[in-house]
Amino acid sequence: MGDALARRRLLTSARAELLDHPDVALPGIPRHVAASWRRSLARGVDPGVIANRFHPDLDVESRLVRCARPVIEQLADQVAAIPVCVVLTDDRARLLVRVDTTTAIGRIADGNNFAEGFGYEEGAVGTNGVGTVLERGGPVHVVGAEHFVEQLQDYACAGVPVRDPLTGRIEGVLDVSCRAEHSSPLLLSLVGSAAGRIQEALLRDRDGEQQALFDLYTRVEARSSRAVLAVGRRTVLTNTALQTLLDPGDLVAVQDHARFLMLRGPAVDDRLDLPSGTRVRMRGSTVEVGGSVAGLVAVVTVLREAVGVAVPRTPSPAEAIGTSSAWRAAWAGAVEALSAGAPLLVVGEPGSGRRRLLADVDRALPGGGRVVEVGPADAAGGFAEGIPRSGALPLVVLRDLDRWDTAVAAGVIGALRGAGARLAATVCEPAPGALAGLLTAFGHSVTVPPLRNRSGDLARLVTGLLAELAPGRDVRLSAAALRTLARYGWPGNVRELRGALDAALRRRPVGVVDAADLPEFCQSAPRSTLRPVDLVERDAIVHALRESGNNRVAAAAALGLARSTLYRKIAQYGITG
Template identity: 55%
Template sequence: MAELPDRQLMLASARAQLLEGATRIDCPGVPDLVVASWRRSVSRGVSPNELKSTYHPDLDVECRLVRCAKPVVEQLVEQIADVPACVVLTDDRARILVRRESSRWISRVFDRVYFAEGFGYAEDTVGTNGVGTVLEFGESVQIVGAEHFVDNLQTFACAGAPVRDPITGRIQGVLDISCLRDHSTPLMHSLVRTAAQSIERNLLHDRSQAQQALFDAYARVESRTREAVVAVGPRVVIANNAMQTLLVPGDQEALHDHIRFATQRHSTVDDAVELPSGARIRLRGSTVACGHDVAGMIGVVTLLSDQEAAPALPLPDPPRRERAESSSPAVRSAQATAARALEAGEPVLVIGEPGSGRCSLLADLATDRRPGLTVTRIEARTVQIEPREVARRLVAPARDTVHVLCDIDEIGDRAAQALVDAVSVQDGVPGLLGGTTSAAGGGDRQRLLTLFRQSVTVPPLRHRTADLPVLVRSILAELAPHRELRLSTDASRVLGRYRWPGNIRELHEVLATAVARRPVGVITAEDLPAYCQSVPRSALRQVDQVERDVIVEALRRAGGNRKAAAKALGLARSTLYRKIRQYGITD
């Protein structure tokens, strides 16, 4: 359908007014989204007389989005076979990943305007168009003829629709049909919207069974309530609009970590939780099973009034010295319970993974409460060698010392029995006592639990990633006092993606390595150990770790260019992509 001459003149007049600097444009027939796009194009310095498009040679044209979209694109090309047109798929940065044409001659026409694989069509470089404007607007659009901002594109018409990840809701790319202006019909807009929905269905089916199970459960819960609903899995978060507007971003991140931690311990929760901003919420959640595995947890969140929030997880009194404050509700709850136990003189056991800060929690609380109080660590091997001497120290009437039995699950049965017997003979533990464990243990080690009256659980670092920035600052201050050191954005992103099997202890080792490489200034991703740039799905053998580190180093030398890295390694690109997925190597 040809664009009417009168409409072309009206559009040309409106655009001319805008280019001349008019604050108000007399354009009653121009769509608001087009006017808004023109204004953005002007503010970003896009030239109306010259088409500029950047070529990107290193795009991943074998990515998941392309794999899920290809059959839909081929089918769409067949549907428009009678019209000289092309179908393109772009990524979320408007870079063209796939182009298919219904005729050969039309491909040469689009080549002249750089509408081809590898080129970018973002609005801030190309102006108003059916790709970049979709990403700016967030919905499908049809741009016809003179609605384009750049002169070279005004002979074309295009209809584009966003392709969203059906689980996260984020735009993954844009599907676009483009043709000459005279061949444009409203049917193009309908076709591209339907095809984009087909790609989204393919993306959903391409997810793991666990993620599909989590999404299905979330959809059922969300459809039955108007409250804030969130689904949290190991690597995915889904939230409705009510959830996204209920809490500030920092509180949302802390809540996600709290839910991941709760998922490992309970099948259902009904907790009052205090978040970093001071907001108090009620979290009602249940886990979602997928076979024998847990896919994640669905939570319904409501804000609590001051009266309702009274029994919420209480926080310890303000510390008397500077230290890294956690924003994790689970950590703050553990601190509060342990603080009350220490104040009451009750022995307290801290449960958590090695390196998660179990002993530090006790030490910080003890010295915060009572300056001058000494915290003494008693290692498991010491108990193994001299259990009776350790028992004598535990029952000594010293109220200025907290004895911490570290890793009681590593104490052998015979030593555990001897320690408990020796303590029992001397009528218990009158002094302050703490302990750490990653598991309750078996045999006679179970008797060690009788020494304690309270227990708290510290989440692993992977379930409290909101604490990473403050932990990093604290550790860097310890490693390099009085030095200017900070992380680059890329380095922070790498640390945020890593799973931290060694917890805070491993974070300390990683930063120590980085500081040795970059003693002053900005620590970059290249300064971090290679293994930090990998998030494998399962434990790696030593030979796999070596291969992973070699691949990461090759990608770093190639500046992230996978094609160049594959060539340097002597691998086929498909093999390199497979190994990147296998080792969970992040960009």
Template identity: 50%
Template sequence: MSDKRLLLASARADLLDGNGAPECPGVPDHVAASWRRSLSHGVHPNSVDSPYFAELDFESRLVRCAQPEIDQLSEQISDMPMCVALTDGQARILLRRDSSQWIGKILDRVYFAKGFGYEEGAVGTNGVGTVLEFGQSVHIVGAEHFVDTLQSFACAGAPVRDPFSGRIEGVLDISCLSDHSTPIMHSLVRAAAKRIEHRLLLDRNEAQQALFEVYSRVDSRTRDAVVAVGPRCIVANTAMQTLLGSTDQEALLDHIRFMTPRHSTVDDKVDLPSGMQVRLRGSTVTVGEDIAGMIGVVTPIHDDVRLIPRRQCATAATSDLVAAEPPHQVASSSPAWRAAETIVRSALGADETVLVLGESGSGRFTLLAELVRLQRPGVRLHRIEARQVEKEPCEIGCLLAEADPQVDLYVLGDVDQLCGRTVNALTACLGERGSAPGLLGATANASERPDIDQGALFALFRQSATLPPLRYRTGDLMALVRFILHELAPHRELQVSHDATRVLGRYRWPGNIRELREVLASTVARRPVGVIQAEDLPAYCQSVSRSPLRQVDQIERDAIITAIRQASGNRKAAAAALGFSRSTLYRKIQLYGITD
């Protein structure tokens, strides 16, 4: 043991001096890799700097499921001066159970206590943070720790994984002084972690349980690809992983999420980004009035069906289009978008009126305008806003009835906002004239439920299509970003950094493509050339709040994000700059969903 300590100490000294060989001979591979990560994160080799988190959930589902196993494990080690600890998936300690009072006091001195964080990037190699980085159980003894003050300890840690997703939900750890270390610690902690995972499986909520049970039944009866998609979990069999690549899987999952709240069953032919076409047969799983998710069976289609040619688009010719919504001229990889596009294209080809549903800013009018330009060159397309129809319903009816469809076509915007009186007046006027040759279609918000019966108005349309919001088009996001940047700053070759891409991808885009354009316009004003960084994006893009914020809350949120950016991510410095305590800053970060 003394020879091993000497070897480890020598290798660590060489590494800190910059003289160490890349392979660190004699040092376990996972320990050497951890040392290098610790060094790159700037961990101080002589002291522990463990952050404290005031707003942790100490009564979480993980803690509840782990409690019986920790009680049993504590009894097994009660004759030795050891402790058992449980952390969350970010290495923050949720629970600690000591077998003796004095071991607890020693651990308190190195901040291995409830509420403190032990991620590798803060305190170096250890039995918690290194488990999260390594992805497997570890046993770190004595000089294998990166920080001097931890080298008197030994710790064995094992990951506790979510039984559905396989994601690490927490770490179970046994710690003691290095003189009391034994390989049995590693065996005990791994076995206990597995038992906690089993308890998590049994403790899943009613909706998850219903979804998983239906998935298991379907999977046992077929050799096809099967996937279960819920609000917080995705489960897929091996056939699914083998059938589709990552890009196709992402597009299909977005399609299933989009269809789940809208249809109880689906039987669709889905065109995927790779050019592959699959058949999706799915049905929702409900628990009471709540939708747990959708189970889908996916099979490839091997016929000669070809995808709609992806168009090479230019700027729309009409000023109405530019004024109404930002142009959407990127070939979409979203199956839901392409299905809607097919319906609209078919309606235009058959001279049928079409109702395009979707959230505001999702590109409803833009799609109509672009297809009109492609299929009916020379025809001018105009959008009539709901407020204009409210003022002059009869005049609008006359305009639609007398228009020459070879010259002018009209789209009624946001008809779900029309009141009952306006709807009656408009449809009565059109009914008296017998037809409305100038009416191409209308847009409506699919997420809204009108308070009035609009059946008489909807009867004017022969087909309908629903566009997915931007949050269900993750595969299209960066293509849209590149296109809009090219439009906003032609010939500048603006690029987007990895961190900025990550921020854009995590934001939910409640305003859809219109909001994306506004964000990029303000960003280009800050960074007119070069590479766009995360700090160039508006502050609210780094916030995913669970509820609408008041204006005063938005101002405070933006101030917090700005302070964190100016402090280069140092939250202690940011709290000082804002005049907050650290606990207040952490609480507000959680409240506003700040992801910086």
């Protein structure tokens, strides 16, 4: 007891002298503590108050949390005899998970703003077992008066960094905090072992496709000093050279374009114009695992010459607002073909905006703006005879040509060409082989990218669609709602996005549309296609989580599920909120 009291007096005296004389030597104070005190003082941390900030937008169901949660619960069981808080933070010292062994220690932690959502970075709360770990890059055990802020000096915390097992990057911090009298050096050892188990879980969580992509990326990056990008279905890797080469908007555009290209052949050599006007070249190859494409690894080079096609601007059509390279290439190709009067084939997934692209481009061209759509059920009759042979000719769009009877389609195309009509058609991607005989009628084709390859356009698309769905109304999306939309894969493309916004507007006709106003399916990013029964279960889980205020214990009880089963289902369906 006497040693502990003497130690506290030494620390208190040294800290008080440091506050009066910032350059004073600090004999007897551990080097990492002294260094942290000096950083805290230099950053203006108030030693008399906890002044951290709450962050409402944290991803509390991230891969890190998913891998760490079972380990955290096991660690809490190991130290259940001691009143402690077991905490996981992200790489910015923001608390993602907190598990308490007693309600009393939880109330104390709440009083110190040591709770989920709050930041505990050193620059806000001084020396502690979270922020100081990140500053130091290694384990820290802070006991009693070693804390810089007085309010924390009755407590102890043992923190260890959690690193990505492949990149070595710090992903977060695992920490155990308790009252100082309950502290023991054993806590740091327990936390270190637990952090190691989380890292093993992170390694196991990386599937074969991610591993193969990472392996090729490291090989290409090791032998090149240039900018290297790796893009998978759920993974993006970039080196420092690429991050400093492009601005953030261009970087998103390059990533979107890489996802667009990776399913179009084993080798890539493409030039693209980025939103800023920069022109780059992407050269690389795809990664295949088990017969499927896992991703693309490419070297990105900036070209000095600026070569591009001028793109006409339209008033403000929703789907015409796009900065992704694939979208701009489709727009430019459509402009070139329709300006020349050449028959145009538009390839893309259903709902991706193929017909809207044609309508918007035609409206932007001189003398354009009249579009006639013809579907498989409309082909009967002599509609071609009604097309004027002089003046402004309409653009006739054969909708979903891959669904037409081949003989009927051939007759319609012949009649239209005989009537001198301007001709375009839409087909799905990839175009069916049965269409080979019909494709000779088209001299140009463009491919419309799916919405999942246009993430940089999402905010503009949402704004345009809201203006169409709620004209004249003050309606906008919250940041949380937009993040929810960005995490969803949009298999139905722009059409599905429009439907989701329409449903949200029925719940929130005016004002700020929040994540809870969006349909349940938007809050799911599953790793594989879901069966109808899975969709029902997923929506029920999202609804229960919303009704319980995201309280997983209450949601599990309402659903009649064990808590562990609920966590597994949340991970299985990729539920994001």
